[in-house]
Amino acid sequence: MSYTKRKDGRKFDEMRKIKAEVGVIKNANGSAKFQIGDTIAIAAVYGPRNLYPKFLQNPEEGKLRCNYNMLSFSVDERIRPGPSRRSKEIGLVTERALSPTVNLKEFPNAVVDVFVEIIQADAGTRCAGICAAAMALADAGIPMKDLVSAVSVGKVGDKLVVDLDKSEEDYEEGATDMPVAILPRSDEISLLQLDGEMEAKEIIKALEMAKKACLELNKIQKEAIRKKYKGEGK
């Protein structure tokens, strides 16, 4: 059976509706909210600040530390509050997705903390979290080579698609989810995971789709940053 039509009427390479906002948490040095379809992530950045325990300190450069968490009520079946194996892993891959862009040479022994919270989940939460975190890091004034964008691509039934929602992830005839983060200026990939089943040439094709989508995302992220600092220009 062929997957002929997406439930919400999107084209196969079309993302859901996106909203981005910068500066949502007063106490944080930088913060942002990112919504794609019904997935909502907020990110806050604190630092550079002193890193404890001290043995983790690096006198040559600062450290980026990312924490990912889903609020208990962000999904149908309540999640027990507190860290899980899944959230720890996603924190780690988020860190890796963002690290190639941040320049922490000027902050020896310090840490830049990124906290990502998923308020509402409809698939693609780690990518939404990375998009929010990249904006929050820029808002905090952390020196960066590029603004990372991330989207999940994959295969639903027999079709390659961009930005799977939960119903597509759960597609009964099989779905493959492949979250990708891209440094848009160089097209380099900083997050790549896959769950499901795809052929090598499909993966390459899906990566091209992700690249295109990330460029679009990147525009929205930059626009949101400009909006906060607007009035400060000219």
Add this chain to the structure above:
Amino acid sequence: MGKILVKNKEMVVPGEVIVEGMDYLPAGNVFRENDKIIAETIGLVNVDNRLVKLIPLTGFYKAKKNDVVIGQVRNITFSGWLMDIGCSDLATLNLRDASSDFIDKKADLTKIYNFNDTVIAKITNVTKTGYIDLTMRGPGLTKLRGGRLIKVAASKVPRIIGKQGSMIHIIKEKTNCKVIVGQNGFVWIQSEDPVNEKKAIDTIRLIEKESATEGLTEKVEGLLK
């Protein structure tokens, strides 16, 4: 010939290419990648001759030699004080630099500057690994008494002070407050009248929020009428 892609005073965000070609030199908050100069932070482009830099619109305090800052005592050691000046590491004020007056080596250091005291100090040295040395020997470098302290983004300090101190002059004059702005964004305000102090703080917050809007001076004057 090099090509400037972004106009002077336009806003850029990290990763945006400002200049193509090797005729220009990266100066601050930008970096070179092959033949391109690229923004490293959110800021306004400033091209001066062949130097390309950004005036940052956000960010934290980067300690520089000779900056006069406001600091707070966080710890006391055998030989001096450790001060929070808004950097990730605490800055060191050595006993011998602590005052123009003579301090006996056996003195109780808490009697001179106690925990959580606030002082004006000058940065004498910054190492690559982030160590910062302070001195309080010099005119105007002293412990602050009374008043209140607020923190603003260090990137906004130049606007709060204004050209040749014009903005801070307006605030002081119209609110009748004493105001001292540390380069690190720690701001001390004092007056007899809490209403005036509140006014001065509201004004500083307004400047922080709209730091580069056209006609900010008029706006400030309007608020302080």
Add this chain to the structure above:
Amino acid sequence: MDNINKEYLMQILNKKIRTDGRKFEDYRDIEIETDISKNAEGSAKVRIGETEVIVGVKLEVGTPYPDNPDEGTIIVGAEFLQMANPEFESGPPSVQSVELSRVVDRGIRESKAIDFKKLCIEEGKKVWLVLIDIYAINDDGNMQDAASLAALAALSNTKMPKYDKETEKVDYKERKGKLPLSKMPIECSLAKIGEHILVDPGLDEERLLDAKLTVASIGNKIHAMQKAGVGTLKVEEVETMLKLAIEKNKKALEKINKK
């Protein structure tokens, strides 16, 4: 807290004004937004000044306590997210967050705001558990009041999911009918600093306060109280605080009833 701002706060209070320009009995502006997370059966965001708290309600089916076989119950939890305040640390819930959630729990439970009997599905076997999770997003003082208000706002917009007795499964996609919430026990916190009594303490006031009293009330009836802080309270001070709490709760009640 640094000495300058500490002394300043004490001095300015003697002039009968607060550091943010408020009078002693002034509550900050309250904003309530409901339905902020659609996978929750009910949710809300509350802002008191710059303090922001979000609450989500989930429903699960569980077994009743043996002493109340025909009653469902509430389970309140709170997490002080590290994003809310640079001083919050990672790890298991802090004592403060446990206290906050317990005080929210008592306000709702003791005022019998929810008819627990109506949460019974099958006596002695199956009842609804109402899981109320509180998250601090930005801490600018008095998260207690924000949390309790957000919990009430979320409960008032909670819809019951469908329970299939045959399959013993909950269908979260099909929600209808309201949660049996009949009362609004509003919490109001008051700080004592020196001789002064302040409504709705901000972050700097919270750091310096000698004592704090949180009062949960409906109309003139008090249903829960919690005294915090290391200092003590005189009877007259308690009297003043209760009067203020009852008075202030009217405004919050209006706000929440509009939702």
